[in-house]
Amino acid sequence: MQEATVSFKARAERALADPTLKLAIDRTTGTAERKRAVAMTQFPQFEAARERGKRIKDHVIANLDHYLLEFERNAIESGAKVHWASTAEEASQIVVSLCKQANAKRVTRVKSMLGEEIGLPHALDEAGIERVETDLAEHIVQLGGDRPSHIVWPSMHRTREQVSDMFKRAHRVPHQEETIEAMVASARRELRDKFLSADVSISGANFLIANTGATCTVTNEGNAELTTTPPRVHIVTAGIEKLVPSIEHAFLMLRLLVRSATGADVTQYTTFHCGPKQPGDRDGPEEFHIVLVDNGRTRMLRDAALKEMLRCIRCGACMNHCVVFRQLGGHVYGGTYPGPMGAVLTPVFDGLESSRDLPHACTMNGKCQEVCPVAIPLPTLLRGWRDRSWREGLEPTAARFGLSIHTFVASHPRLYRLGTAIAIKVMRLFSRGGLVRGMPGLGAWTKHRDFPAPARRSFMAMYKNSENKR
């Protein structure tokens, strides 16, 4: 990932200076936030459902070995082949070798964040297999040659004008009219024959159903079904935390997932895939493979705090409501998953040293935890990474030095009062009309906004004064 070689701050600066990006982010996250709010007013049972959803996920995590084995047994009985992968590389290799065994020239893919996490697009390209992304947003990402910037709307960083240009360059029969409807129709024309002529399809799973061995996908476009039905081989890659005991439990989670993600009550298409085609079926794959992926999840299980993150159902509500994400967009985060949930997960996958800036890019306003459909205490988990980064000595020397001075001064009240008295005087020298527009040492702040001038006297000074008057 080239992006990751540039520092987080430099990436953030660049994103902040990009007016097109800001427009694109606002259009999508704004709509998502509004629609979710409406959905909540229509679902007064949300709090109770959320508590239930949390308990379902906790129950599965607490019995994960049991459910993994039950799922495996039932999947095999349905005719599926089950594979296990400890790491991202292992998982990608399994998928690539299955594609090679199938002599695949063309592979169609349904959007899957796990696929991104394990580097599957890259691995397929490396192996020289034609990869067709069928989700409209992933198609846009593929044409743009970049990466998803949101887990529900991967091409959220693109405006309609940019998409129009890309389609006109790449599509065989592009749109004439400059409407989003015409652009969508252009993609439909472009992808239709590719769906039908692929050798292998690859999808993720929103849920793995333990008591049947089925996998579940939710989409609005219908691309999952068009993708996974015609090819001879269908491969599912899924994280081991995606299990639920039964389809009944999946439905409870589904009500939370969709409302939180898009504000709809249910996606247009909810499909369960169980084994290969059955005798007499007119379509469907002859081979059905499921790759169960760990990639850091069992490490999270051993950590009392991070274990809670295994509840995550990847709805994206936390990022839609994050004041930082809405300024920066997803690419700045550098990992597969952006926003608050990404800032918790990326240190797990990539190590804290290269991602220690992410837990800091948070105002601790608590909005993400408030909207999380499985009540993950995201701010607490982010604070946990900050603590660890401090303990492991990963914070830069300047910050450690500054904080140690602050600690010393703050624990010596006289020194602290003297310091504030001097600071007030100096800052007031630089202030005009109640605002400081620039001052040595305040540059990082005043570059983007003015600093309010402090009151003439500190609170402590005024308090003392009033006490003396009594």
Add this chain to the structure above:
Amino acid sequence: MSARETILNAVRAGLDNRKVDAEAVRREADALLQDLDAVRPELPAGALVDAFIARVTSPKVAATAERIKDVNELPAAVRRYLDLHKLPPSVALQPAAVLKNLSWHGLETRGEVAADDIVGVGIARWGIAETGSLVFHSNPETPILANFLPLYHIVMVHESAIVAFLDDYAAVVVGQRPPRNVNLITGASGTTDIEGSLVLGAHGPAHLHVVIVKDTPEL
């Protein structure tokens, strides 16, 4: 050690290598399905079929619906729909005997749904009032692609096959061997991938018309 063993061992270590009591796990899982009314939306009062139709035709699902008294009225309903939308008198039928055996006089019909078909006619096994969803199980009479290829999808469902909640559908099929695919279809295909604005007809059908028939299902 295989990846399977590595993962299972790591999971067990993460769970302090406690003994799994399968019976206790099952009881706990069942307990999580108690008192469903507290964790799902309410249905409007009145007949299930009315709630279903209200949902299907609501802006959230944005499909159209009509009722017929007898399955033999389906071809006429299809004909009216084609005329209304100025579509050619030609439909692809899901290869189900109940559809094939109807009298499609005056309409050109094909016994399977192809990639470039404009109008497809199908039959759903169940309807769900909570969400306005249609449920299909893949089988020799129900190919999956038939639900996704046409631009206009007309789907018949029996009134007696309408259930209240998603959970009620789950209860109907509990213990059965699942088909390769279960499709829950709720409205036409749509996307919000460009700037979050909803456009119908992304990859699947752009229009969904639901025909509810009064007689009992021949399942």
